[in-house]
Amino acid sequence: EVQLLESGGDLVQPGGSLRLSCAASGFTFSSYAMSWVRQAPGKGLEWVASIRPSGDGTFYADSVKGRFTISRDNSRATLYLQMNSLRVEDTALYFCARNYYFAFWGRGTLVTVSS
Amino acid sequence: DVVLTQSPLSLSVSLGQPASISCRSSQGLVYSDGNTYLNWFQQRPGQSPWRLIYKVSDRDSGVPDRFSGSGSATDFTLEISRVEAEDAGVYYCMQGTHWPLTFGGGTKVEI
Secondary structure (H helix, E strand, C coil), X not given: CCEEEEECCCEECCCCCEEEEEEEECCCHHHCXXXXXXXXXXXXXXXXXXXXXXXXXXXXXCCCCCCEEEEEECCCCXXXXXXXXXXXXXXXXXXXXXXXXXXXXXXXXXXXECC | CCCEEEXXXXXXXXXXXXXXXXXXXXXXXXXXXXXXXXXXXXXXXXXCCEEEEECCCEECCCCCCCEEEXXXXXXXXXXXXXXXXXXXXXXXXXXXXXXXCEECCCEEEEC
8 A cells, every 4th residue: 555654844934944754655666756745724736846766857846946855765765855945935734746646645744934 | 837727616516416627728738758647636625635537537546437537638627427425625637748747726516
């Protein structure tokens, strides 16, 4: 059974940093691209970033480019999202999802950016 | 960026009746490999999204056959043949053909 478990969400002040993790199990992690998708409170879904299976290619939404970094550790079957220079508008539930077409999703981890 | 426009924004349907959601793309979604990467997701209240349909019309494992997808190029449709109570939630289309990946704004289905 495919499982994705996000962690690392927290309350952080504007300008702060946070690192999210997503632990994967139930499939060969190193064979799949992975993605982060977020959902602001009461709003729709927004793609954030994706990474190729080997980690040799990354893609970002313009809204986070230059501030967020997606990475992965295939030996640990874990996906990461390093978030710097956080803004109030980054407040959202952050989901990790398998590949570029989001076949499977985790339950999400909540990031709140507020002073 | 590809803009996906869903209609209607909300839909109230009686049990056992059909429902239809439209998703229109600002650009054609046929990829260079010949596939059209248009997907549909359901999000029930308080839950994570769940993919129902991929590549326009392929149903994901475990998805009831009352859900179907159709369309081509820039116009796509998700249909529910006979709505059940568990179908309440928000439905999103999403395109995976062009970067950045984008979602439609969502359609809320009330039963």
